[in-house]
Amino acid sequence: MYLRDLRGSEDCLYLNVYSPQLDIWGASKLPVMVRIHGGGFTTGSAGVEMNGPDFIVQERVILVTIGYRLNMFGFLCVEEPGDAQGNMGLKDQVAALKWVQRNISSFGGDPKRVTIAGESAGGASVHLHMMSPMSQGLFSSAISESGVAINPWAFTNEGRSRAFRLGENLGFKGNNATELIRFLQSVPAEDLVRASHKAFTREDKEYYCVVAPFPFVPSVEISDGSVQPFLSQNPIELLNEGKFFKGPFMAGVNNREGMLLLAAIFGKDRSEMLKKFDSRIPKLVPTDLSSQRGSTKEKEIASSMRWFYMKNKPASEENLVDYFDLTGDLMFIYGFYKAMKCHCKFTSPYIYEFSYEGVFNVFKNVLGEDSMPGACHADELGYLFNMDLLPEAPSDSHAYVMRNIMVKLWTNFVKFGNPTPQNDKSSDISWIPSHSSQMSFLKLGPTIENKSGVISEKRMLFWDDMYKKESSLKNKL
Incomplete structure (x- = not known):
């Protein structure tokens, strides 16, 4: 999966808005579905190829599809405050949700009726937004398809070790996080992506290649208070303590996921x-x-x-x-x-x-x-x-x-x-x-x-x- 021709760009923070034909003269505002694509936090896009809006829009619902940073660009975590404390891709999603709140009324949408919806990594993202203080007030209901925050591929406690292992395989020596980040920023993006699987140890690959094949995924952030963290506690703890969005929630799985x-x-x-x-x-x-x-x-x-x-x-x-x-x-x-x-x-x-x-x-x-x-x-x-x-x-x-x-x-x-x-x-x-x-x-x-x-x-x-x-x-x- 890591050796195929690479497509995409770091310049990915765009969104698409699809709406039915609107009566601009006093028509009531329409409900909104914000779709977060899947792909293991590693692949995927907001493009029309997998997100064709036709059927959703025909039901008088506005569809917004969003892009966010993936792989190490979106989820590198050195477990220290600073430029790579993790979950940048999820914060991109928050930025998109804030944009929707500010602007969707100009497209005929109702900012008070926004449903976040996603499948696989998109579903896990939705689930994480339900737990994050950063996302409070940005949506009114949620749909999670085939992905929750506690799936083994959707969360890691090994962000720092994977970040340094990636650097070591590309030639970095040392244990200073700031220097590691500076080094990785000097490496061409394509080389980073092709080396991403090397963030796993040889032993881990045997397990993770099937059950959790994506090395850079959401994690708990270490914050010094200067920047609001997206996630400051393990998702399973938040679930057990009931620290999540209590509004309308729809979720499911397919019977042959594997x-x-x-x-x-x-x-x-x-x-x-x-x-x-x-x-x-x-x-x-x-x-x-x-x-x-x-x-x-x-x-x-x-x-x-x-x-x-x-x-x-x-x-x-x-x-x-x-x-x-x-x-x-x-x-x-x-x-x-x-x-x-x-x-x-x-x-x-x-x-x-x-x-x-x-x-x-x-x-x-x-x-x-x-x-x-x-x-x-x-x-x-x-x-x-x-x-x-x-x-x-x-x-x-x-x-x-x-x-x-x-x-x-x-x-x-x-x-x-x-x-x-x-x-x-x-x-x-x-x-x-x-x-x-x-x-x-x-x-x-x-x-x-x-x-x-x-x-x-x-x-x-x-x-x-x-x-x-x-x-x-x-x-x-």
Whole structure:
């Protein structure tokens, strides 16, 4: 992923505003969706290629797509006050949200009805804005798709070591942060990007290449008070303490999140994927369960993972989907589950699971994984945004109808803070919000239905049990 031809520019702080045709003579102001793109805080853009506004704008919602600095340009952190204390990319997003507050009324938008929405790293960004004092008052509701702040790829406590490791691999010697920053500023941008994977240690690459493959991501900032930090506390602590935005919140995941990452890493060659199948499992053991690679403890946990997900069967086409579930749970779904449990203690979020399969499933179709059941990471985007890479579909097709339903749910939420308001007579769907006393979610599949409980409950309880055992062992020491 780091050796492809590079496209993009450091000069990236632009935004796009799309609005329906407006009646400028006294028309009421329209609600606004500010979309934050995904890409692991490393790739992606606000361009129309993946953010086509047509369907959103048709529902009388203004769409704003924003750019922000990525990779080390946006997230280099030396864990000291100064020029690289971290989260510059998130502060770029704050600047865009402030611009919207100042200017969106000139485009027919209502600054009091701004929904921030994002997918993957964009979803994690939304979740972080919900926790940051810097973002207070800049939005009125939030949508997070397939990304929360406590996913393993969305946050790091290792910013300083990664920054210095990057410098060392480019020729820097020393331990002074100011000198490191000055050195990195002298290195051509393309060289920095191509060397970014060297910020990982050799041992870390074995784990992070699958579960958290992005070295420069959000982190806690060390501030001397002269500059307001975006994030001054670990996100899991903020969630547990209820220190987050309590307004309308919609969030969800796709049921085969892990499909994209495995295809990206192993390629489309199934035989090659299957050869690496079993050997990868120990390398997926979460570092907060076993920090020592190759240890007896790691092997025991890997054995439990192999038994639970694969029933100890050898790798084959038949159980490849189980490996997708394992990686998807580690990367996305277990963190999402923990986050939603915290939110439900204080609020009533609208939770969904997207499992629909059709011609607009973006990455599943691009990757050629149409033989695998379920919805891949980012597949829902084709049902929300117009994309040239997707085929057309007849207006009477199920996929076309599903796209209309999805757009209506999302834009209703932007308008009303409720995806299925009582005054909407165009649909018979009634999305029940989740509560601490009864968690629930809307299943967006071939049929659409409310389900009680949590998404992938048996698998989530497996991980709960693994962490409870680890906590019990620590308490005995």
